[in-house]
Amino acid sequence: MFNFSDLIIQNVKMKKSHVVVGIDPDINRIPLFYLKEAESLYGVSSQGAAHALLEFGKTVINTVKDYVAVVKLQSAYFEVYGAYGVATFWELVSHAKNEGLIVIADAKRGDIGPTSRAYSESFFGDKTNKWRDSNPTVDALTINPYLGKDSIDPFYNSAISLKKGLFILVKTSNDSSEDLQDKQLKSQLTVSETIAEWVNNYACDSIGENGYSLIGAVVGATHTKDILKFRKLMPNSIFLLPGYGAQGGKGENITNAFNPDGYGALISASRSIIYSYNKVEIKTEHQIKKCITDAVRNMNNDINDALLRENKLKWKAEALNSRH
Numbered sequence: 001m002f003n004f005s006d007l008i009i010q011n012v013k014m015k016k017s018h019v020v021v022g023i024d025p026d027i028n029r030i031p032l033f034y035l036k037e038a039e040s041l042y043g044v045s046s047q048g049a050a051h052a053l054l055e056f057g058k059t060v061i062n063t064v065k066d067y068v069a070v071v072k073l074q075s076a077y078f079e080v081y082g083a084y085g086v087a088t089f090w091e092l093v094s095h096a097k098n099e100g101l102i103v104i105a106d107a108k109r110g111d112i113g114p115t116s117r118a119y120s121e122s123f124f125g126d127k128t129n130k131w132r133d134s135n136p137t138v139d140a141l142t143i144n145p146y147l148g149k150d151s152i153d154p155f156y157n158s159a160i161s162l163k164k165g166l167f168i169l170v171k172t173s174n175d176s177s178e179d180l181q182d183k184q185l186k187s188q189l190t191v192s193e194t195i196a197e198w199v200n201n202y203a204c205d206s207i208g209e210n211g212y213s214l215i216g217a218v219v220g221a222t223h224t225k226d227i228l229k230f231r232k233l234m235p236n237s238i239f240l241l242p243g244y245g246a247q248g249g250k251g252e253n254i255t256n257a258f259n260p261d262g263y264g265a266l267i268s269a270s271r272s273i274i275y276s277y278n279k280v281e282i283k284t285e286h287q288i289k290k291c292i293t294d295a296v297r298n299m300n301n302d303i304n305d306a307l308l309r310e311n312k313l314k315w316k317a318e319a320l321n322s323r324h
C-alpha cells in the first residue's frame with residue numbers, strides 16, 4: 001500500500017533531489033532587515049521575533065521549493081518564542097505544504113505511552129478528537145526511542161492509521177553520541193544497533209509500494225564508517241541523515257546510506273543553506289534568495305555526483321529507459 005516512503009520517493013524523483021533543507025531560524029543569524037521590520041511592527045518582543053522567523057522562513061521555503069522535495073522544521077527555534085513561536089511553526093508548516101513540500105517536524109519526541117500518544121496527536125492530528133482542528137499536521141516526525149518500545153508504539157499506530165512517517169533516532173550526528181549509543185550491551189550489540197533492530201522490526205510490518213517503510217531512521221551523516229552497517233541492519237527504512245555541511249558531512253561520505261536502487265536516504269542541512277551569506281553585508285531578499293539557491297544547488301550536485309560515481313543515481317537511467 002502507498003505510504004509515506006512512497007510519497008518521499010515520488011517527490012524525490014520529481015525534484016531530482018535527495019536533499020532536505022532544515023529550517024532552524026536563529027534570531028541572531030537571520031538578516032537584519034527582517035528584524036527591523038519586525039521591531040517596527042511589534043517592538044523587541046517574542047511577537048516581533050516570531051514575525052521575523054515567519055518572514056525569513058517563508059523566504060527560505062519559496063526559494064528552495066523548486067530544488068528539494070522535503071523541508072525539516074526544527075521545533076526548538078520556534079518554541080523559544082512561546083505561543084507566538086509555535087504559531088509561526090505551524091504557519092510555516094502550512095506554507096511549505098501549500099507549496100508542495102513534504103514537511104518533517106524535528107522535535108525528537110518520546111515519553112511514556114499516554115504522553116507519546118498526546119505528542120503524536122499534536123503533530124499528526126487525531127480524527128477521533130473533535131476538539132482539535134484537523135489541520136495543520138506535519139508529514140513526519142523525529143522521535144527519541146530511549147524510553148523503550150511502549151513509547152514508540154503510539155507514534156507507530158498513528159503513523160500507520162494517518163499515513164505519516166517517523167524517523168527514529170538510531171545514531172545521532174554529534175560527537176558525544178558515542179557516550180551512550182556506541183556502548184555494547186550483554187547481547188554484544190551496541191545500543192544504537194539494538195535500536196536499529198527495533199526500527200527494522202517496526203519497518204517490516206509497514207512496507208510501501210517501493211519496498212520502503214514509513215518507519216525511517218536518523219543516522220548522522222558524520223559517521224561515515226557506520227552508515228553501511230546501519231543500512232544492512234535496516235534495509236527497508238529511509239534514513240534521514242543530518243550533519244551535512246556545518247557539521248562536516250559531504251556527499252562522498254553518505255553514499256552507503258543509499259540502497260542499490262538509488263533511494264532510501266534523505267540528506268539534511270540547515271545552517272550551511274539558510275545562512276549561506278554574510279548577515280551584515282546582505283541587504284535584500286533577492287540577494288538572500290540567490291545565496292540560498294546557490295547553496296542548495298551545490299549540495300544537490302555534490303550528492304548526485306557522488307551517487308553517479310557509485311552507479312546509484314537512478315533517474316538518469318530511468319529517463320533513458322522510458323525513451324525506449
Ligand SMILES: O=c1ccn([C@@H]2O[C@H](COP(=O)(O)O)[C@@H](O)[C@H]2O)c(=O)[nH]1
Nearest residue numbers: 024074172173242246247269270271272
Ligand atoms: O543526529 C542529529 C539529529 C538531528 N539533528 C538536527 O539537524 C539539524 C542540523 O543542523 P545543521 O545546521 O545542518 O548542522 C539541527 O536541527 C539538529 O537539531 C542533528 O544535527 N543531528
